[in-house]
Amino acid sequence: MRQQGEQIGKLHEMMARQTAAATSMPRDPPTPVAPVAPPPAMAAAPVTAVPPAASGSSAPIPSELGAEKERSLAALTTFKRFNPPTFDGDVKDPWTVETWLSAMEALFKDIYTLEKDKVRLAAHCFEGSARMWWDQARKNRSLDTASVTWETFREMLLLEYFPDSDRRKIKENFRKLKQGNRSVREYEREFTHMINCVSDLVHGDRDRAEVFEHGLRPEIFKTVHAFRLKTYEEVLDRALWVESGNAIARDEREAYKREKDREKAKKRPAGGSAGQSSSKRPPRPQRS
Template sequence: MSPRRYTRRSVPAPPSEVPEQAGPPEVPESAGPSEVQDLLAQVIALAGQFGRLQELMEQQMAAATATATGNRDPPAPSMRALEVAEGECIAAVPVAARPSPASVPLAASGSTTLDAAAEEAERERGYTALTRFMKFHPPTFDGEVIDPWTVETWLAMIETLFEDIYTREQDKVHLAAHCFDKRARVWWRRVKQDRSPDLPPVDWEEFRGLMFVEYFPDSDKRKMREDFRKLKQGNRTVREYEREFTHLLNCVPDVARTEQDWAECFVRGLRPEIFRMVHAFKFRTFAEVLDRALWVKHENACVREEREAFEEDKGKKRPGDSCS
C-alpha cells in the first residue's frame, strides 16, 4: 500500500496584512495590446482627477482660513458633497458661492451717524438763536431808499442787538438777512445764487461791504471822501468831532486803512490848541489820540473856567479910596 500524499492548501492572509491601497491592476500575460492601452488610459485619467480634487480641497482650505482671519461668518460652501460611486471616478461638482449682502464698514457707518447727529444739533442751535433774535423785534431793511446813512443806521442797530444778546459770529449774517424785506430780500437772494460754491460763507465784515457797495452810489462815495479830507473840529466838542469822523470813516474806509492813518487824520482836524498838545506825543493809534485829545480838552476847560472866575472876581473888586 503506497503512502498518502498531503497537498498544502494556500491560506489567505489575515486582514491586517492586506495592503491599504491596491496598486495598479496587474496586466495578465495573455492580455492583448488593446487591453493594455485601456488600462493605462484609466490610470492616467484617475491620476488627473485626483489632482483636480486636491486643488479644489486646497482652495476650500484657503477660503476657510481667510474667513477665519477676517472674523466673519463662514461663507457658503463652494462645492457640493463629493459623490462617490463604486466603479466610477471621484468627481467634484462646483457650485457658485452666493454673494453675501453688501455691508457698510463699521468705521464709515459710525462716521456717517456722527455727522448726521452733528448736523441735526447745529440746526437746532441755529433755530434757537433765530427765535431768540426775533423776540427783540429787530429793525427791518427794505432797500427802497438808496442812502448810505440809512444803511449805516440799520447796521449799527443790528450790531448793537448782536452785542446785547451775545450773538455768535457765525450767526450774524444769517440773522441779519432775516430782517430784509422787498428789494433787499431780492438782492440778497441774488447774491447767494451768484456766489461760487468754492468760496467760504459770507462773514459779517464782507456782509457790511456788500451792503455798502449795493446801496452806496459812487457819487456819494466821492463826496464823502472829500468831506472826510476837509473835516475839522471847529466849534464842536472832541466827542462830537469824533462821532462825525468815525461816521465818515465807516462809509469810506479806503481813505484811512490803518490805525496810524486814522490817528494822523484825526489829529489834523483838531483845533490848534488841542492839536499842539496831542501832536507833540506822536501817538500811533486812534485810541491814544482820542484819549489825549479828551484830556487836553478837559484841561483847557478847567483853565478857561479858572480864567473866567478870576476875571469875574477882579471885576467885583471895589476901587480903593482916594487920598483927600
C-alpha cells in the same frame, strides 16, 4: 441520576470540541484601512483693509448736525427778542445803510453773537427790495450764507445802496473835515461815520490816527501831537483827555474871574445922594 450524569458529560465533550475547533481555525488578517488624504488647503479669501476714520474728517455726525441746528435756532430766537431794525432798501441813502449796519453791530456785541451767525441773522431783517436783492446776489455769486463774512456782507450792501455820486461827495467833505467848534466826541462820530461809508478814505490804523489828529482844534492838536502817538485809539483818548483838562481850566478861570468881580463890587462905594453929600466940603463961615 445515572442518566443525568451521562448527559452532563456529553455537554462537556461538546463544549470541548467547539473550543478546539475555534482555536484550530486560521484567522483572517485584518483588512488594511486606506489612509485618508487630508483635505486640500483652502485659499484664504482676500480681506480688504478698512482705513481708520481720519480725525479731521469734515463729514458731520448726525448728532452734531442736530446740536448745531438747535444752537442756530436759539441764536435766532435771542436775536428776534430784541426787535432788531429792519431794512427795506427802498431809498438808496448811504447814511441810512450805515446807520442800520451800526445798529446791527451794536446788537451783535450786546448778545455775544458768533461771527458765523452775523450775516444769517442780519438777512432775517431784510424786507421788500432788500430781500429780493439779497436773494439774487446769493444766486449770482453762488453764495453760502454761512461762508460770507460780516465785512464782505457790509461791502456788498454799501456797494448796492451807495451811489457813486454820494461816495465822491463824502470823499470831498472828508478832506475838509475839521473839529471846529464841536466837541472831540462829536467830531469823532462824523469822522467814523464817513470812514464806515467809504472804507478807502484812510489806509490802515496809522493813517486814520494821523488824519484825525490833524483835524483837531489847534490848541488840542498841539498837545496831542507832542506825544507822538501811533494808534487811533491813543490819539482819540488823548484828545478827549486834553479837551477835559481844557474845560476844567476854563471853568476855573471863569470862576476866578467871577470871584474877582464880586470883590470889586464890595469895595466900590455906594452910589446915590448920600455918597455925593459926603464928598462935599462943609461950607465956610461968613466973615463979619
